[in-house]
Amino acid sequence: MAGKILIVDDVATNRIVLKVKLSGARYETIQASSGTEALQHVAQGRPDLILLDVQLPDCSGIEICRTLKAGPATRGIPIVIITAFADPQTRLDALRAGADDVLVKPFDELLLLARLRSLLRAKETDEELSLRESTCRELGFAEAQASFGAPARIGLVAPDRETGLLWKTMLARFMSLDTFVVLNRDEALIEASSANGPDAFVIAADLSRPGEGLRLMSELRSRPSSRHAVICIVSGEHARETAAVALDLGASDLLPEVLTDPATAEEATLRLKAQLMRKRTLDQQRENVTDGLRLAVTDPLTGLYNRRYAMPHLARIAERSRITERQFAVMVLDLDRFKSVNDTYGHAAGDAVLVEVARRLNFNLRQVDLIARIGGEEFLIAMPETTLDAARVVAERLCRVMEETPVPLPDGSGAVQVTVSIGLTLGGGTEHDPVDALISLADRALLGSKADGRNQVKVFDRPSAA
Known part of the structure; x- marks a missing residue:
């Protein structure tokens, strides 16, 4: 399943x-x-997202939203307020209460599903960074987050300069401490590459050509300097396909088209402020993880995490698996006959092989997966929320990519063939083995891979219940 969604509505037909x-x-x-x-x-069972009707028989959906967003354990759950009334005040009240979006009945299915995908992707990113930072904090390397947010710098990319200046006037009424800069497309790309690039961009979906704003957003998302910037797309309420594509391409949020109206301008600023707050949190977490771990818990040769980081992080993956009831995969990967590489070509060649293996692992695994070097030529991989079949496909691909291309020797005299053996097991679901036990199970499968000829994947099969 793609995620668990709680539907809250007092009308059974609407729920169905x-x-x-x-x-x-x-x-x-x-x-x-x-x-x-x-x-x-x-x-009882935390959902991944909540669709919450604004009118309920016992209370207001907005009050439920406010309660959940105030709770430390539930504030990260995306909430979409559902209403049959398109009045601006309801939308503003819902956003002030912390709602991630407000949808009006009847729903446009295309836009609804695009919005859900966007919110769930953002939630996954938030949880993964939070998980990594909590691991750092447990190890004593993460500093407390600063509660003060510096004023933001926001680039406005409108169809023309006059519209951009009108946007600036209206938005600044509700965000007086922040700086707004009117830019054209080329100026936005230049600003994004500067040392003091904008924290956020507000971009019209259509600039000089239809869809040009979405192409600009894609360009900004592809650049390291602006990859994590807030990017909000201004799109007309009837441009359903454009709005859905914008969300799927990575828009942080959609803003109402008429930013020159006080009500819609206030809605836009509420959405902008929420996205900027999220960005500050994620930036702080990234900084904590990057700076706190670089020297203490990474392998200096390969740049991968080491055992000191991997074990508590794997424990947190297991803990989250118990909460979500979704399984995770654990692999132990070992280079075949690695000692002969050192003996034949020297330790510099062995180091080059380890560095290249690490690079290929990074390239072929997801950002959310844990990759660690836990021994001389032994690596640990953990894949959250993964089925056995999916993990097996990944493991077999890793064997192929290692074997297909020999690793060049550092002295340029040739290349060395590299293969790996992999042991795989699954944790979570109905099983709650300690992480040490899971690694032992993967090790047993690895021994089977070595015994059967190396360069292959073996899965630890649990004995069936009598």
Whole structure:
């Protein structure tokens, strides 16, 4: 399943319609008909996202949203407020309460699903960085986050300069401490590469040509200097396909088209402020993880995490698996006949092989996967929220990419053939083995791979219950 979504609506027909739409997109759904029931569901099994009707029989959906966003354990759950009324005040009240979006019935299915994908991707990023930072904190390397947010610098890219200046006037009324800069497309790219580039961009979907704003966003997302900037796309409410594509391409949020109206300008600033707050948190977490771990818990040769980091992080992956009831994969990978490489070509060649193996692992695994060097030629890989079949496919691909291309020797005299053996096991779900036990199971599978001829994947098969 793509994620678990809680649908909260007192009208059974509305819940059924939403369930059908979401089930077709492979989402798991649970339902509640009141605020009390919704809070019980959240407490019993935390959903990945909540679709929350604004009018409930026992309380306001906005109050439920405010309560959940105030709780440390639930504030990270994306909440989309559902309303049958398109009045600006309801939208503003919902956003002030912390809602991630407000959707008006009847739903546009294309835009609904694009919004859910966007919010769930953002949640996954938030959780992964938070998980890595909490591991650092446990090891004593992460500093407390600063509570003060410096004023933001925001680039406005409108269809023309006059519109950009109008945007600046209206938005500055609600964000007086922040700096707004009107830019054209080329100026935005130049600013993004500067040392003091904008923290956020507000970009019209259509600039001199239809869709040009989306192409600009893609360009900004591809550059390291602006990859993590807030990028909000201004799109008309009837441009459903454009809005859906913008979200799928990585837009942080969508802003209403008429930014010259006070109500829509205030809505835009509420959305901007929420995204800037999230960016500050993520930037701080990235800095803590990067700076705190670089020397203490990384392998100086390969740049991968070492055992000191890997073990507590694997424990946190296991803990999250217990909460989400989703399995995770553990692999132990070992270079075949690595001693002969050192004996034949020297230790410099052995180091070159280890560095190249690490590079290939990084290139062929997800950002959320844990990759660590835990021994001389032994590596540990953990893949959160992964099935056995998916993990096996990845492991077999790793064997292929290692074997296909020999590693050049550092003196330029030739290249050395490299193969790896991999032991694989699965944790989580109905099994709650300690992480040491999971690594032992993967090691047993690795020994089977070596015994059967090397350069292959073996899976530890649990004995079936009697």
